[in-house]
Structure formats: structure tokens, C-alpha cells
Amino acid sequence: MRNHLFFFSTDVHASPFDVNIGLDAGYDVVIPFTNVTEAETEALTHDIIFSRGPKGTVHSGIFVGGSDMELVENIVKKAHDSIFEPFTVSIFSDPKGAYTTAAALVAKVKKAVGELAGAKVIIFGGTGPVGGIAAVLAAKEAAKVTIVTSRDKTAGETAAKKISKQHNVSILGEAAKAEKERLALMKNADIAIATVKAGVQVVSSEMLETLKGDKKIIADVNAVPPSGFGGLEPHDDMKAISSNIYGIGALAIGVVKYKVEVEIFKAMQSNKIVADYNMAYEIAQTLA
Ligand SMILES: NC(=O)c1ccc[n+]([C@@H]2O[C@H](COP(=O)([O-])OP(=O)(O)OC[C@H]3O[C@@H](n4cnc5c(N)ncnc54)[C@H](OP(=O)(O)O)[C@@H]3O)[C@@H](O)[C@H]2O)c1
Numbered sequence: 281m282r283n284h285l286f287f288f289s290t291d292v293h294a295s296p297f298d299v300n301i302g303l304d305a306g307y308d309v310v311i312p313f314t315n316v317t318e319a320e321t322e323a324l325t326h327d328i329i330f331s332r333g334p335k336g337t338v339h340s341g342i343f344v345g346g347s348d349m350e351l352v353e354n355i356v357k358k359a360h361d362s363i364f365e366p367f368t369v370s371i372f373s374d375p376k377g378a379y380t381t382a383a384a385l386v387a388k389v390k391k392a393v394g395e396l397a398g399a400k401v402i403i404f405g406g407t408g409p410v411g412g413i414a415a416v417l418a419a420k421e422a423a424k425v426t427i428v429t430s431r432d433k434t435a436g437e438t439a440a441k442k443i444s445k446q447h448n449v450s451i452l453g454e455a456a457k458a459e460k461e462r463l464a465l466m467k468n469a470d471i472a473i474a475t476v477k478a479g480v481q482v483v484s485s486e487m488l489e490t491l492k493g494d495k496k497i498i499a500d501v502n503a504v505p506p507s508g509f510g511g512l513e514p515h516d517d518m519k520a521i522s523s524n525i526y527g528i529g530a531l532a533i534g535v536v537k538y539k540v541e542v543e544i545f546k547a548m549q550s551n552k553i554v555a556d557y558n559m560a561y562e563i564a565q566t567l568a
Contacts, residue, residue, distance in 0.1 A: 281339040282339065284340050284341070285341050285343055286311050286343070287302070288316040288321070291314060301538065302545055304542060305546050307545065316346075321358040322361075329362075340369050341549070344375075346376070347409075353373070368552050371554050372555040372556075375409060378409035378410045379557035379560045381410045382414040382417055382560075383564040384537035385537075386421070387561060392528065393471065396418055397422035400424050400470045401418050401470070401473065404428045404475065404482045405480075405482075416449055416451070419447075426469075427453055429455050430455070432455050460487075467491060470496060474501070478502050479506070481507065488522060488525060491522070491525060495525075496525050496526070497526055498521065498526070499529075500529060501530050503534060509521070514529040514530045536564055543567075544560065
């Protein structure tokens, strides 16, 4: 039987990125459904599970993506509630690529430092999908995590509280509008991560040069120039940026992200699985 991947997207277009990876991972066809809402999920899921009989269900997988993280989670729940033995199918969610990207990012950083427990981690742009999930994964590793907004402190604290409540972790929120404020936060951190909107630089190389003290790791997921940290190139993988700062660039992280997504799509074609950021992180740690 051919392997069919049904792609439920909350967006007006299904991401070509995920379509490509689904096909690279061996699916015979990827069928996009766009602007999907919770209301349509049960009917769509039933049409998937009943059409090919119980034996066909392992050949039909559901991928849920799109920019609306909350809606993606609600669709996943609805799809999950709509399946039952022997008609279960694999369901993999990765809103805006955040789960696989955050998993690859945190796995690379963990490999660099050996142990995240107790490490002080700051995440610029941690109010967004990638940074928020990176914060969750690092906090689950017992790191002391602070997400940083470019708006005001209330916005940072509100976002931190929301993520902490949703994922049952403890994350703090901060604000830093000016580069000097961002540098001041970096002074007290062991690990500084940039997950800001593509093309935004958080701290320049000149400012990074002024950071003295213990060894620090910096990591950036943005592959669109300029990089989040001045002097950090996309392919860098624990490159010395200055005497005490080592950097991991967006493509070093992106390669792992790609492999994680491929592995999950492959697993879905031979087993029935439910995959989210937890499974992505488990796999990322074996690949980082
Ligand atoms: N390497 C990979 O494989 C890979 C895969 C997927 C995504 N990405 C990259 O990951 C990054 C994060 O993705 P995302 O979807 O989470 O990003 P996003 O939602 O576009 O932005 C993340 C955060 O950036 C902050 N921000 C926006 N404008 C800013 C500015 N001018 N200065 C400082 N901060 C600003 C916002 O937070 P505040 O408003 O709270 O400041 C926002 O919540 C992007 O650069 C994306 O390209 C990489």
C-alpha cells in the first residue's frame, strides 16, 4: 500500500518545507488541507481512518502544522479523540517547525555543555514559538530559564507565566529593548539563545567582545542575515567567537532539525506513534 501523509495546516498554505521533508522521508504523497479548524478535524480524521481498513491505517499519517500553536494543539487533541482501535493512525505535530527546531537547538546546546541542570539560560525572542518550546525543554532539564521580550517587562512576564502554566514548568520573563540591556542579561547567563524574528540582530560582535568572565555558549536559529549574534556564522558549531564565547549557528541546528523531522516521518510509516516536542527532543539528543 502507498504511504499517504495528510497535512492539516492552520495556515492559508501548507508549508512547502514540511511537504518536502515528508516526501524526502519516503511518503509517496503528501496531501495538504489548509485553514483547518477544530470543527472539521473529526470528519477529516474519520475519512482518513475508515477509507483503507484497519490494515491501511499504518500507511496513513496525520501531520499538523501552521503558525497558530494553540489551534495546532487543539486540532491534535481533536484528531486524537477521533481515533480508536483498530483504526488508530500516527499523529505528528510541529507548529511553525517550532517543536523540531527547539528540540535540535536544545539538544545541540546540551551536547555543548554536557549538563543543563542549574545552567542559567536566557532566550531572546522566547515569546515566539521556537523560543517558547526551547524554554520548556531547557526548563524540563532543570535549567534556570528566562525568556526575553523586546517589548516591556509585563509582556515578558505574561508570556513566561503562560508557557509555564501550559507546559508545567517554571520560566521567568524579562524585557530588553536596547542592546546594552540585552548585553547586561547575557553577563549573568551561561547560555544565551537567539530565537528572534528572522533577520534581527540581538547583540553585535563589538558588544560581544566586551563580555568577560566564565565560558558562555551562544546559539542562534535564524539563518537569514544578519545572524542573531554578531560574528556567529550559520555553519559554526562550537566555534570560538571570542576568548570565552563559543557559538552554534542556525545551519548547525537546522541540519539536526531536518534529520529529526525525517526520523519521525519514517517512524510513522512503520509504527503508529503520537509525536510532539518530547519525541523530537528524544531523537534530537541522539543526532546532535
Ligand atoms: N534553523 C532552523 O532550522 C529554523 C527552523 C524554524 C525557524 N527558524 C528561525 O527561528 C526563529 C524563531 O522562529 P519563530 O517562528 O519563533 O519566530 P517569530 O515568531 O517570527 O519571532 C520570535 C520573536 O521575535 C521577537 N521579535 C520580533 N521582532 C523583533 C525585533 N525587531 N527585535 C527583537 N525581537 C523581535 C518577538 O518577540 P517580542 O515581540 O516579545 O520581542 C517574537 O515573539 C526565526 O528566526 C526563524 O527564522 C529556524
